[in-house]
Amino acid sequence: xxxxRDPENLDPIYISEQQFNxxxxxxxxxxEGLIDFLKKPKRITIVNFxxxxxxxxxxxxxxxxxxHNRVFGPGKGGIRYHPDVTMGEVVAxxxxxxxxxxxxxxxxxxxxxxxxxxxxxxxxxxLRRITRRFTAELAENIGPYTDIxxxxxxxNEQTMAWIFDTYDMLHPGSxxxxxxxxxxxxxxxxxxxxxxTGNGVYHATERFLSRALIAEQQTAAGASVVIQGFGNVGAVxxxxxxxxxxxxxxxxxxxxxxxxxxxLDPGELMGFKAGxxxxxxxxxxxxxxxxxxxxxxxDILIPAALRNVIHAGNASRIRAKVVxxxxxGPTTPRxxxxxxxRGIYLLPDxxxxxxxxxxxxxxxxxxxxxxxxxxxxxxxRLKKRMYEVMDTTFNRWQGFVVGEEIPxxxxxxxxxxxxxxxxxxxxxxxxxxxxxxxxxxxxxxP
Ligand code: NAD
Numbered sequence: 150x151x152x153x154r155d156p157e158n159l160d161p162i163y164i165s166e167q168q169f170n171x172x173x174x175x176x177x178x179x180x181e182g183l184i185d186f187l188k189k190p191k192r193i194t195i196v197n198f199x200x201x202x203x204x205x206x207x208x209x210x211x212x213x214x215x216x217h218n219r220v221f222g223p224g225k226g227g228i229r230y231h232p233d234v235t236m237g238e239v240v241a242x243x244x245x246x247x248x249x250x251x252x253x254x255x256x257x258x259x260x261x262x263x264x265x266x267x268x269x270x271x272x273x274x275x276l277r278r279i280t281r282r283f284t285a286e287l288a289e290n291i292g293p294y295t296d297i298x299x300x301x302x303x304x305n306e307q308t309m310a311w312i313f314d315t316y317d318m319l320h321p322g323s324x325x326x327x328x329x330x331x332x333x334x335x336x337x338x339x340x341x342x343x344x345x346t347g348n349g350v351y352h353a354t355e356r357f358l359s360r361a362l363i364a365e366q367q368t369a370a371g372a373s374v375v376i377q378g379f380g381n382v383g384a385v386x387x388x389x390x391x392x393x394x395x396x397x398x399x400x401x402x403x404x405x406x407x408x409x410x411x412x413l414d415p416g417e418l419m420g421f422k423a424g425x426x427x428x429x430x431x432x433x434x435x436x437x438x439x440x441x442x443x444x445x446x447x448d449i450l451i452p453a454a455l456r457n458v459i460h461a462g463n464a465s466r467i468r469a470k471v472v473x474x475x476x477x478g479p480t481t482p483r484x485x486x487x488x489x490x491r492g493i494y495l496l497p498d499x500x501x502x503x504x505x506x507x508x509x510x511x512x513x514x515x516x517x518x519x520x521x522x523x524x525x526x527x528x529x530r531l532k533k534r535m536y537e538v539m540d541t542t543f544n545r546w547q548g549f550v551v552g553e554e555i556p557x558x559x560x561x562x563x564x565x566x567x568x569x570x571x572x573x574x575x576x577x578x579x580x581x582x583x584x585x586x587x588x589x590x591x592x593x594x595p
Contacts, residue, residue: 157461157483161241167482169244172577175549175570179585186588187581190240191258192216196286200279203272210266212283216296217243217259220587223294224260225250225506227301227331228308230276234263245477245499246506248580253503253538255510260296262287268303280308284315291316293327293517299509300331306343310336326516330509339512341527342505347385348528349504350475351393352535354449357496360543363470366448370394373410375447375469377401377439378454379418379428382475382502386451387415395449399442400428403454406442407434444468452479459484467493474498489571497573499580500538507534538576546575 158164169188173179179187194214199207213236216224226246239261247259264283268276284291291298291312300309309329313336317325332338341348354369361367372395376383379400387397396412404427407413413434421431429436443450443463450469452458456478459467464480464487471494474480478498480488488495508531515522522530549570570578 157481159457159460159481161238161456161478164478164482165241165244168573168577169581172574172581175574175578176582176585179581183585183588187218187584188244190215190217190243191219192290193236193240194287194290195236196283198282198286200275200282202275210264210279210283212262212264212286213239214262214287214290214296214298215239215243215260216290217261218247218584219258220584220591221251221258222256223258223292224296225255225257225299225509226260226262227299228262228264228304228312229301230264230266230268230279230303230308232265232267234265239263242477247584248577249499249503249506251580251583252499252542252576253507253510253534255507257297257506257510260298261301262298276308277311280311281315284312285319288319291328292320293325293513297327297509297513298329299506306331306333306338309333309338324516324519327513330512332512337512337516339508339515339527340522340524341531342508342512343381344385345508345527345531346382346475346502346505347387348389349507349531349535350382350386350451350453350473350501351389352504352532353496353501353539354390354471354473355393356536356539357471357494357543362494363448366470368394369449372396372448373398374449374451375399375442375445376451376453376475377406377442377458378452378476379422380454382505383451383453384415384419384422386453386475387413387418390449391415398447399437399445401437401439401442401454402428403439405429406437406439407431408437408442408445409434449473452476455479457481459488461487464488465491467491469493471496474501477502485571485573489569495571495573496539497571497576499573499576500535500542503538504531504535507531541579542572542576545579546570546572549575 196212243259243261250257309332312329316328326337374390374395374397379402398410399408422428444466446468448470451473453475459480461483464484473496
């Protein structure tokens with residue numbers, strides 16, 4: 150009898166360490182102590198506070214804010230509200246933010262926050278009290294020049310408005326708008342922020358295709374596209390691909406998926422979802438599961454919902470030419486290897502969904518100058534950044550794949566990874582190298 154493969158370790162910290170260790174093999178400037186420093190979070194804040202619920206009962210709420218690194222500037226990263234939030238998850242996501250900001254070349258470090266709560270069971274008034282109290286508990290741990298939150302899963306513009314208002318009450322007399330991004334436009338939010346991540350997904354993919362690694366698919370026009378997760382990011386990405394001539398053949402949300410090989414119109418789908426609460430049941434479509442949608446034959450597969458959905462168990466059945474990670478962490482390290490072995494390209498989250506933090510940075514800049522850029526300016530700047538990030542990563546990847554030996558870096562103490570790099574590894578190595586160099590240039594204090 151064949152021995153079963155060990156189950157994958159899906160611990161978010163373990164996964165981020167694996168990805169980090171692989172990437173540092175491609176960097177020569179790292180000293181061992183520096184590696185340790187870059188792996189660990191700078192500061193973890195854990196708060197517990199009581200909240201009075203609408204029915205008069207009192208509940209104890211736990212929240213986290215993690216700053217991973219501030220070498221390039223204030224911490225930057227979303228706050229998520231979810232019953233399953235753990236400190237480990239928040240730490241791993243804060244690290245990813247450090248690398249993402251460094252890769253996009255914006256002057257922020259990485260941070261992330263989480264509050265353990267189920268927004269579906271809380272009223273608006275309860276969420277407002279939770280948000281205000283959490284903000285007050287974080288006290289000086291957030292600020293326009295120290296750590297700047299943004300929305301994430303189950304938080305939104307309204308949450309950001311409450312954080313801004315609470316911080317502003319506690320710090321009268323200053324321009325406090327830059328303390329959070331992703332605010333409503335009425336409170337200094339940027340035009341184009343809501344659509345930024347989805348539009349960025351399209352720009353990164355289009356730029357990748359233009360480099361002609363897939364001979365028969367050098368543009369998104371005419372490509373068949375499958376999207377798991379028809380939320381903010383997935384729906385906006387669907388619209389961008391559709392506008393540019395791609396055929397969206399399947400989409401899904403938490404209740405299931407739909408397929409029509411002749412193509413779906415994202416505008417009509419959004420209308421249907423607004424009316425029915427789901428895309429399932431859309432006329433002229435076949436209902437499929439969230440597992441089946443990932444295994445459909447297509448040119449471009451976009452996971453835009455949850456972590457770890459492409460794993461050792463299904464990676465061998467993926468039938469896309471390129472996987473585009475709109476969600477954070479949808480592919481496990483083992484699945485990365487399986488896809489690479491099968492010649493399927495993967496554009497990683499660190500590149501693909503960086504449009505969100507990029508326009509968050511634009512919002513922060515506009516807030517400081519009390520200015521408002523028009524939508525065309527925001528979108529043009531976003532596209533330029535996404536192209537730059539894709540180009541920089543692609544060029545480094547090409548350098549290793551075409552020209553150089555696979556490294557075995559003595560200085561870092563890492564063993565040769567013995568395989569060609571992928572885009573995740575290349576993007577991470579660029580980012581880690583930038584943060585490492587900046588740390589040394591600043592001079593280690595004292
Ligand atoms: P969202 O809440 O607007 O949408 C999430 C979508 O996923 C919804 O359609 C939901 O129904 C669907 N979903 C939930 N469970 C599912 C399941 N089991 N199977 C399939 N679909 C499921 O969230 P969003 O802002 O679109 O974020 C999506 C992903 O993108 C997340 O991983 C998030 O961390 C990442 N991301 C978002 C941004 C941003 O600016 N919004 C930026 C960077 C990364």
